Amino acid sequence: MNTDSRITVLIVDNDAWVRRGMKDILEAAPDIVVVAEAEDGDQVAAKVTRFRPHVVLMDLKMTRVGGLEATRELMSMPNPPKVIAMTAFDVDGVVVEAVEAGAHSFMRKDGAPEDFQQAVRVVASDHALFSRDSLRAIVASAPRQQVPDQAALSVLTDREREVLAELATGLGNSDIAARMYLGETTIKSHISSLFSKLGVNNRVSASLVAYRCGLVT
Incomplete structure (x- = not known):
């Protein structure tokens, strides 16, 4: 190589x-x-x-x-x-x-x-x-005072919540796109938007929000 x-x-x-x-x-x-x-x-x-x-x-x-x-x-x-x-x-x-x-x-x-x-x-x-x-x-x-409540997800659209739930399972963009019957570019756009709304800068931090808020269990 x-x-x-x-x-x-x-x-x-x-x-x-x-x-x-x-x-x-x-x-x-x-x-x-x-x-x-x-x-x-x-x-x-x-x-x-x-x-x-x-x-x-x-x-x-x-x-x-x-x-x-x-x-x-x-x-x-x-x-x-x-x-x-x-x-x-x-x-x-x-x-x-x-x-x-x-x-x-x-x-x-x-x-x-x-x-x-x-x-x-x-x-x-x-x-x-x-x-x-x-x-x-x-x-x-995680320290309890850092755990957000359900209100953390209220800033997301329904579609962004769906994307976040899939992302939190460890799926990549192409796999999420296939599962949701959407284009990969659309998935990237949703991820960028939900990162901004949640105040996170990577997929793991976003996944933590999903787990803490009970979006995935």
Whole structure:
């Protein structure tokens, strides 16, 4: 495969052995290449500016600057890369905040190699990767004061609610379009509109609203 067509990845972790292992796992796939590594969150913005990776594999717990802060910084940049949050633990408050800051997926570090490869492919194609169980765990871990009530959905049209419900199951735009018998461009327009109305900037945050409000269970 031509190098220019491969998905480029930045690995951020303060453990050199983890970085080496992740690099070996990802580069075992012919369509993925690791272009840079960082040992702490304070190096991430500079590495992204220099290497322009498609995806950042981000450890959330680091020594100087954590992955949450680094993710927030990335999301403030023009055309930020997709972020996969990594943790050695199950879902907790930091994972919730990382998702709401813009992370497209989260993975436990003890996940299967093929799961990491697939996560990189999915988020690089502009989709979020969260199972229903993961989303439920994230919602359950969210601070109660952040949980909106049904009024959060009142700003949406009926069609936008339908699109949000499908989006929250993890479907991509083409699959949603097929299920709703609409064009993909129309689906993209509905998603852009509901993002704006809900005050979210990614599919995962929108999915969280859907779960919290009981639109999907």
